[in-house]
Every structure is written in C-alpha cells, then in structure tokens.
Amino acid sequence: MPGGLMLMKESLPLYTDFEKCHSIDPCYYTTYDIKRGLRNADGTGVVVGVTNISNVHGYVVSEGDKVPDRGRLSYRGYSISDLVDHAVAENRFGFEETAYLLMAGELPTAEQLKTFNDLIAAQRDLPDGFTANYIMKPPTRDLMNAMSRAVLQLYAFDDEAENRSPEHEIDTAIMLLSRLPRIMVLSYHVMRDKFFGDSMFIHHYIPGQSTAETILSMLRPDRQFTDTEAKTLDIMLMLHAEHGGGNNSTFTCRAVTSADTDPYSAYAAAIGSLKGARHGGANNRTLRMTDDIKQHVADITDEGQVADYLRKIVRKEAYDRTGLIYGMGHAVYTLSDPRAELLHKYAERLVVGTEHEAEFRLLEIIERLAPQLLAEAGKSKDICANVDLYSGCVYSTLGVPRELLTPMFASARMAGWSAHRFEEIVSGKRIMRPAFKKTGHAREYVDIADRK
Numbered sequence: 540m541p542g543g544l545m546l547m548k549e550s551l552p553l554y555t556d557f558e559k560c561h562s563i564d565p566c567y568y569t570t571y572d573i574k575r576g577l578r579n580a581d582g583t584g585v586v587v588g589v590t591n592i593s594n595v596h597g598y599v600v601s602e603g604d605k606v607p608d609r610g611r612l613s614y615r616g617y618s619i620s621d622l623v624d625h626a627v628a629e630n631r632f633g634f635e636e637t638a639y640l641l642m643a644g645e646l647p648t649a650e651q652l653k654t655f656n657d658l659i660a661a662q663r664d665l666p667d668g669f670t671a672n673y674i675m676k677p678p679t680r681d682l683m684n685a686m687s688r689a690v691l692q693l694y695a696f697d698d699e700a701e702n703r704s705p706e707h708e709i710d711t712a713i714m715l716l717s718r719l720p721r722i723m724v725l726s727y728h729v730m731r732d733k734f735f736g737d738s739m740f741i742h743h744y745i746p747g748q749s750t751a752e753t754i755l756s757m758l759r760p761d762r763q764f765t766d767t768e769a770k771t772l773d774i775m776l777m778l779h780a781e782h783g784g785g786n787n788s789t790f791t792c793r794a795v796t797s798a799d800t801d802p803y804s805a806y807a808a809a810i811g812s813l814k815g816a817r818h819g820g821a822n823n824r825t826l827r828m829t830d831d832i833k834q835h836v837a838d839i840t841d842e843g844q845v846a847d848y849l850r851k852i853v854r855k856e857a858y859d860r861t862g863l864i865y866g867m868g869h870a871v872y873t874l875s876d877p878r879a880e881l882l883h884k885y886a887e888r889l890v891v892g893t894e895h896e897a898e899f900r901l902l903e904i905i906e907r908l909a910p911q912l913l914a915e916a917g918k919s920k921d922i923c924a925n926v927d928l929y930s931g932c933v934y935s936t937l938g939v940p941r942e943l944l945t946p947m948f949a950s951a952r953m954a955g956w957s958a959h960r961f962e963e964i965v966s967g968k969r970i971m972r973p974a975f976k977k978t979g980h981a982r983e984y985v986d987i988a989d990r991k
C-alpha cells in the first residue's frame with residue numbers, strides 16, 4: 540500500500556478505532572435476554588419456523604433439561620441411514636434420488652427418477668462462452684466466491700430470471716444442481732493454472748454420468764475412476780445434501796427468499812454463508828489439525844502419544860491454541876452424528892490398503908479419546924464425532940483437492956437449499972425481520988466547526 544494512502548487511513552478513527560467503535564457491552568445481552576447466535580441459554584436453537592423437509596435430532600428436552608440422545612437425521616421423514624444403505628445395497632447412485640426426494644417431497648418411481656436424471660443431464664452444458672468469459676476471467680483464488688459469482692452471472696442468461704412461477708423455480712434449481720459441480724471443477728482448474736502454474740485441462744462432461752461420476756471424470760486428467768470411488772463420493776453428496784432449516788446457509792437462503800428476491804440471489808447468498816469458516820470450512824480445519832498431529836506425534840498408532848498431544852491441544856498449548864478438537868462436537872448432535880457413523884462405515888472400504896489408512900486409524904483414535912479428554916478439561920462430555928472428522932480423509936483418498944472440500948459441500952447442498960426456498964415461497968409469505976435492541980443514549984448534533 541502506498542505510504543500516503545496508509546497515512547490517510549491512520550488519520551481516520553474509522554480505521555484506528557474499529558473495535559472501540561463497534562463493541563457493545565456484553566451486559567446488554569444478559570439484561571435484555573438476547574439470544575446470541577439465535578441460541579437459547581442451554582445451547583438449543585431459537586425456533587424461528589417450521590419445515591417438512593428434514594429433521595436433525597440430537598437431544599430431548601425433559602422437564603426443562605436438555606438430555607443427550609442418539610443422533611438421527613431424516614429427509615422428508617426417511618432416515619438418512621435407510622436412504623444410504625438401500626442405495627449401497629442396490630449398487631446404484633443415490634444422490635439424484637435424494638435431491639428429488641428433498642425437492643418433491645416423495646421418493647421417485649423408477650420412471651420419475653429417470654425423467655429427473657434426464658432433466659439434470661439436459662442442463663449440464665454451460666451457455667456459450669461462459670467458461671471463457673465468466674470462469675476464466677478474472678480468475679480467483681477462492682472457489683466459493685467463484686461459484687457464487689457464476690450463479691449471479693447465470694441470471695443474465697435467463698430471460699425470465701424474475702419469474703417466480705413454480706415451473707421457473709424448479710427449472711432454475713435443477714439447472715444449478717446440474718451445473719454447480721461443473722462450475723466448481725472448472726474454477727478449480729483455472730485457479731491452479733493462473734496462480735500455481737499447473738497445466739489447465741477442460742474436459743467436456745459425458746452424457747449419462749451421475750453427478751459423482753461427472754465430478755471425478757472432469758477432475759482427473761485421465762478421467763479414470765473406480766466404481767467404488769464414484770459410489771463413495773455419491774454417499775458424500777447424499778450426506779451433505781440437507782441438514783435442517785437452522786443451519787446458517789439454509790437459514791440465509793430462506794431469509795433472503797422471504798424478501799422476494801430472485802433464486803440466483805438467494806442461492807448465491809447461501810454459498811456465501813457456507814464459505815464461512817464457522818460453517819462449511821470445518822473439514823479443512825480437521826485436515827490441518829491432523830497434519831499437525833502427524834508432525835508432532837512420533838507414532839500416530841500409539842493411543843498414549845496421541846492422547847498426550849490432544850491434551851496439549853485442549854489446554855491451548857498446541858496447534859492453533861483454540862482448545863478445540865476439530866471434527867468433534869456439533870450444535871445439535873450429542874451422543875452420535877449419523878452422518879459420521881455412515882461415513883465411517885462406508886469409507887473404511889475405500890481407505891483400507893491405501894496410503895490414507897493410517898490417517899483414518901488416527902481419526903478413529905481421536906474419536907475414541909476426545910470425549911474423555913475434553914471432559915477432563917471441564918468441557919462438555921456429551922460430544923461426538925461429526926461428519927467433518929472423516930470427510931476430509933475420504934476426499935483425500937478420492938484425490939479431491941482440499942480447495943474443493945467446501946465447494947463440494949455447496950454442490951450437494953443445492954438440493955436442500957432449493958427445497959427450503961420452495962417451502963419458504965409457498966408457506967412463509969412474510970419477510971423475516973427480527974428485532975435488535977438499541978443501546979446507548981441520544982446525542983445533540985454538533986456543528987462541523989465545533990467537532991474534535
């Protein structure tokens with residue numbers, strides 16, 4: 540930054556007193572019983588709506604007390620475990636069926652699923668010149684921003700972008716469900732070429748491939764992958780497709796939708812929310828923590844050595860000094876996260892015999908030890924592994940670069956976001972406008988000549 544510009548900024552309290560200007564005395568949150576983060580004092584979420592789309596269950600409230608319970612996740616009333624297990628047992632891809640279930644409310648018949656898949660396939664192509672003009676120019680280091688920008692750019696190619704009819708809403712959702720995976724992979728290749736000097740290659744999609752197959756086919760230089768790899772990625776997409784209306788990105792989508800904006804703006808806003816490190820970035824944090832453990836623990840198969848280092852992490856003496864064990868704990872789940880259980884169950888077949896098996900076993904040790912170690916430190920003992928503990932390892936085994944972990948999440952969550960937008964349009968019908976309590980006191984206007 541030029542020296543003159545720096546001096547100009549240093550002369551403005553706008554820059555120098557940022558925290559002072561925007562801080563609020565914490566006592567106000569107690570005085571007015573403010574639900575910070577839309578959370579009640581016991582950690583439960585403030586109820587702001589109702590939904591038929593999915594349910595996240597991790598505890599029960601009995602006589603005013605929050606009682607831990609085994610985690611359950613359902614899509615339209617169907618257990619996520621049943622949806623995944625049946626897709627695996629029948630040796631077929633389940634993400635598209637899951638997306639249809641979320642968007643339509645019912646499981647599709649074989650004929651309906653084929654038609655839905657055909658509609659998705661028909662939208663894979665991007666508009667002429669889109670890759671060259673909107674993905675390659677200008678390149679960006681952040682793929683979530685690239686995806687959000689691409690969604691907003693697609694508005695310009697829609698002659699009926701402001702059409703709020705059900706047909707147009709469904710068409711737009713299916714189009715983005717189809718194209719986001721391609722936009723994600725293309726943006727990745729452009730980013731690697733422009734900023735890291737990698738060779739850039741652009742594969743055309745192959746008609747008839749599932750979403751998981753399309754991603755792997757476009758991502759890999761030789762386009763080769765095994766059926767097990769594609770089916771495992773498909774499970775990941777199913778697990779990330781939806782997670783209740785209270786998660787930040789889904790709530791963002793519904794809040795923006797309640798203002799009666801266009802679908803492109805709503806979905807771009809959801810992507811912006813998911814980008815946040817407190818929301819969609821947890822899987823990368825887990826991977827970085829695992830890297831750190833491998834650097835500082837001589838034998839990662841020795842539970843004693845791993846426990847000693849985890850204690851340092853909990854005491855804020857190691858890694859990022861936050862005291863957090865990433866991949867452990869969840870806002871709702873207490874005793875178990877069904878997504879983590881499913882991922883562990885089906886990921887094991889992928890990692891066994893690979894260079895990633897040792898890391899997978901380390902994650903198992905962390906899952907076993909963390910609740911006890913956190914309890915020793917006086918933190919919650921009702922803590923379980925969440926989906927992010929194993930997801931990063933699975934993606935690494937699949938050869939999915941770390942830069943794509945959160946974008947992959949977004950590509951899958953498009954199914955849930957669209958279902959919630961549909962529900963908000965049909966049943967919400969009122970702009971969301973929560974209240975904020977004003978603090979401070981009234982002040983008299985001061986003439987500019989008298990200001991100090």
